[in-house]
Every structure is written in C-alpha cells, then in structure tokens.
Amino acid sequence: MKSFLVLAFALAALPAHAERMKVATTFTIIADMARNVAGDAADVESITKPGAEIHNYQPTSGDLIRTSDADLVLANGLNLESWFQQFIDQMGDIPVAVVSDGVEPMSITGGDYDGKPNPHAWMALDSALIYVDNIAAAMAGADPDNAAAYRANAEAYKARITDTIAPLRDAARALPQDRRWLVTSEGAFSYLARDFGLRELYLWPINADAQGTPQQVRHVIDVMRENDVRVIFSESTVSDRPARRVASETGAIYGGVLYVDSLSEASGPVPTYLDLLRVTSETIVDGLRNE
Structure with missing residues (x-):
C-alpha cells in the first residue's frame, strides 16, 4: 500500500471546518446513502471514486488530505475495505461508524475466503435498511443539532429503497x-x-x-x-x-x-x-x- 505521508504545509493549507458537518465514506454507495440521510444538514464525500474497485483500492495522499478534516467517517466493514485501517490510522482522532453493524452476515464459500463474511450486504433489502438506520444514528451522534432531520430523512429514504426493490424481488421469485x-x-x-x-x-x-x-x-x-x-x-x-x-x-x-x-x-x-x-x-x- 502506498505511503500516506502528508506534508505539514498541505494540512495547514486546508480550509477551516465549514458550518455543516463533513462526512467521509469509504466508497460511493455509502456516500449516496449518506447524502440522502444528510439532506441539507451535512456534506458527504466518498474516498474512492465512481467506478473504483474497492476491495484492493490503493488510497493516495490526496485522498488523505481531502478526508483529514472530516467530522465522521462511514465504513462498510465485513472485511470489505482491506486498505481502510491503515488509512484511518493516519487520520487522527476521527469517529468511525461501521454501517453494516447489526447485519447477520452470510459466509463466503470457496477459496481462501471460505467461511469469511460476504461484505456485499447492501444488496439485500433488509440489510440496506439497517445501513440507513446506522448512518442516521452515526450522523445524529456526531451532529445532535440535526438529529431529527437525519432520522426523518432516513425514514423517507428507506421507503424509497423498499419501493424500488420489492417489485423486482417479487418478479424474480415468480x-x-x-x-x-x-x-x-x-x-x-x-x-x-x-x-x-x-x-x-x-x-x-x-x-x-x-x-x-x-x-x-x-x-x-x-x-x-x-x-x-x-x-x-x-x-x-x-x-x-x-x-x-x-x-x-x-x-x-x-x-x-x-x-x-x-x-x-x-x-x-x-x-x-x-x-x-x-x-x-x-x-x-x-x-x-x-x-
């Protein structure tokens, strides 16, 4: 993995915290979920870019600089982001929430990963709703002044997820x-x-x-x-x-x-x-x- 050396002058040049909370996520899917929960109350940025292969992503010093002023970091967990622990260790004391907490993981079968948790839990409806609740709770904890907005946005977003996936699930089962x-x-x-x-x-x-x-x-x-x-x-x-x-x-x-x-x-x-x-x-x- 690339070294995460961050020059002092680069960090010093970062802008001061905006009035709105800044949330960083490990990849784009969590970022989009988080934006729907955040509404106008927080800014959300993904560490990885659209189209990136996230399992073996190689973060850059630019990723670290962009994320270093975050108030909260959201990660998937379930061994998805093999690069994340080294990355977050360079970030200092920034709260991290694992959005898959509470999901009952399915196991991978076959190969070197046999028995390990399958990390792609966001592809199931019930798990996706748990993700959204965890995101809302993490945001509310980091920014209690906007807790009610985060929870209301989360409930509306969960309804949209259900409306999107349930008819397609029924079609597959038929x-x-x-x-x-x-x-x-x-x-x-x-x-x-x-x-x-x-x-x-x-x-x-x-x-x-x-x-x-x-x-x-x-x-x-x-x-x-x-x-x-x-x-x-x-x-x-x-x-x-x-x-x-x-x-x-x-x-x-x-x-x-x-x-x-x-x-x-x-x-x-x-x-x-x-x-x-x-x-x-x-x-x-x-x-x-x-x-």
Whole structure:
C-alpha cells in the first residue's frame, strides 16, 4: 500500500471546518446513502471514486488530505475495505461508524475466503435498511443539532429503497424454478440471490481474485451444463472476458453488466444507489426471463 505521508504545509493549507458537518465514506454507495440521510444538514464525500474497485483500492495522499478534516467517517466493514485501517490510522482522532453493524452476515464459500463474511450486504433489502438506520444514528451522534432531520430523512429514504426493490424481488421469485440461477464473475450477490430466491454460482468469491483459477472456471462450466443454465453476467468493475469465455464454452448467453461495488459518474447508468439496485435487478430478471 502506498505511503500516506502528508506534508505539514498541505494540512495547514486546508480550509477551516465549514458550518455543516463533513462526512467521509469509504466508497460511493455509502456516500449516496449518506447524502440522502444528510439532506441539507451535512456534506458527504466518498474516498474512492465512481467506478473504483474497492476491495484492493490503493488510497493516495490526496485522498488523505481531502478526508483529514472530516467530522465522521462511514465504513462498510465485513472485511470489505482491506486498505481502510491503515488509512484511518493516519487520520487522527476521527469517529468511525461501521454501517453494516447489526447485519447477520452470510459466509463466503470457496477459496481462501471460505467461511469469511460476504461484505456485499447492501444488496439485500433488509440489510440496506439497517445501513440507513446506522448512518442516521452515526450522523445524529456526531451532529445532535440535526438529529431529527437525519432520522426523518432516513425514514423517507428507506421507503424509497423498499419501493424500488420489492417489485423486482417479487418478479424474480415468480420465475420458473429451473431459471433461478444467478451466475456471475464475483460472488457479490449472495444477499440479493437469497432475497430473490436464486441459486448463486460464481467464478471467484472476491474481486481480489479477479480471474478465477482453472478449477473454479471448470466448476462453473460443469454446473451450468448439468443444470442447463443459459445466462452468465459480470460486474462493472472487472473484465467481462472470463464470463464471456464461459458463455462461449457452455453455449450460454452473456447477460450483461451488473453493478454492485461502485456507482457510476452522474452521466452514467447508475449514479445513485437506487439506480444501482434497479438496473442490476432488472438486468438479472430480464436475463433470466428471456434466456
């Protein structure tokens, strides 16, 4: 990991705290959630940029400078941000809240990560609502003058999340049983697959292994053939080539790009968390329905 040496003159040049609380988050999805909870009462900035691969992100000294005047840092936890502890150790005494606290984690199966918690809990409806409550509680604790606003914003936002995902979840559960296979590059959809009533299959468990061993690839090919699985997807932050090779090998179709770890730029397909849920879920349901 890159060194986080911050020059004294750089820190001295930082502007004084604005009147509004400043919140930093480890990645863009939490940032968007936090902006919806914050409303006009706080400023929120993501450490990682749109489209970044967050598991093995390499923070820069610029990230540290931008974040060093934060009043609160929000992290996912569940071993998602392997880089975060070293980063936050350079920040001094800034409160950190783990927004997945209270989520019952699912376990990763296979490879070096077997038995470890799957960190992608925000992809499940119930877990997402826990995230929002934790964000609101952390903001209220850091900025009690605006606690009522944070809680009200959180309740309204949770209703929007539910309205977005529940109809798509129902559509997935209505698919024929033999079409309920979700095959992807990364095993990032365990929570969504559970909620949607899908069986999950993937080339690698975590994007730190973003190619898949020959044994992993062969296993996916064999399972797809045995169960006549006819569609495979990949994620936006990795190459689609391994998934396309499996599609070619099995006679399946490549079903398109799913978004899970990162939002896009504002002009892209998933500039918000609600967009990410909608686009990813629609892509999955449409792919399985039309396979």
